[in-house]
Amino acid sequence: EVQLVESGGGLVQPGGSLRLSCAASGFTFSSYEMNWVRQAPGKGLEWVSYISSSGSTIYYADSVKGRFTISRDNAKNSLYLQMNSLRAEDTAVYYCARAESDRGAVGVDWGQGTLVTVSS
Amino acid sequence: QSALTQPASVSGSPGQSITISCTGTSSDVGSYNLVSWYQQHPGKAPKLMIYEGSKRPSGVSNRFSGSKSGNTASLTISGLQAEDEADYYCCSYAGSSTFYVFGTGTKVTVL
Numbered sequence: 001e002v003q004l005v006e007s008g009g010g011l012v013q014p015g016g017s018l019r020l021s022c023a024a025s026g027f028t029f030s031s032y033e034m035n036w037v038r039q040a041p042g043k044g045l046e047w048v049s050y051i052s053s054s055g056s057t058i059y060y061a062d063s064v065k066g067r068f069t070i071s072r073d074n075a076k077n078s079l080y081l082q083m084n085s086l087r088a089e090d091t092a093v094y095y096c097a098r099a100e101s102d103r104g105a106v107g108v109d110w111g112q113g114t115l116v117t118v119s120s
Numbered sequence: 121q122s123a124l125t126q127p128a129s130v131s132g133s134p135g136q137s138i139t140i141s142c143t144g145t146s147s148d149v150g151s152y153n154l155v156s157w158y159q160q161h162p163g164k165a166p167k168l169m170i171y172e173g174s175k176r177p178s179g180v181s182n183r184f185s186g187s188k189s190g191n192t193a194s195l196t197i198s199g200l201q202a203e204d205e206a207d208y209y210c211c212s213y214a215g216s217s218t219f220y221v222f223g224t225g226t227k228v229t230v231l
Contacts, residue, residue: 044225108168
């Protein structure tokens with residue numbers, strides 16, 4: 001059974017930093033692309049970042065480019081999102097998702113999400 | 121890159137069919153057959169319902185079907201059931217500069 005478990009969310013002040021983690025199990029993590037997708041309270045889904053299976057190809061949404069960094073450790077079956085210079089508008093539930101881009105699926109499997117609140 | 125446009129809400133009675141539209145542009149929906157649809161119940165993670173525009177993952181009911189015409193993709197739910205009441209989002213690949221764009225979301229209500 002595929003499991004994706006996010007952690008690292010919490011309350012942070014504007015301008016602060018936070019690192020999210022996603023622990024993967026139940027599939028060969030190193031063979032799959034991954035995405036981070038977020039959802040602000042009461043709002044819709046927003047794609048945040050993509051990383052290829054090897055980590056060699058990375059994309060970001062314009063809203064986070066230059067502030068967020070996606071990475072992965074295939075030896076630890078883990079995905080990360082380093083978030084710097086956080087703003088109030090970054091407040092959201094952050095989901096990690098196993099992707100199949102050649103099928104147009106931003107998320108075949110999803111974690112339960114971790115809440116990030118940016119507030120003073 | 122603007123979000124794809126979906127109706128805010130769609131409703132139907134049990135047993136009826138409903139269709140949710142997802143309108144993009146020639147840079148996303150119109151250029152690629154890479155539209156996916158997600159169902160999200162309150163407080164839950166999204167669930168993949170359709171990929172590549174019209175294909176269903178294993179385990180998804182055949183009451184869900186997808187299609188595309190020009191810049192507009194559609195999700196049809198036939199034989200509407202109470203458990204189908206949820207939010208639905210489309211998502212399209214939009215090229216290497218934008219990558220993915222989601223729709224605005226549609227709340228489906230079963231009357």
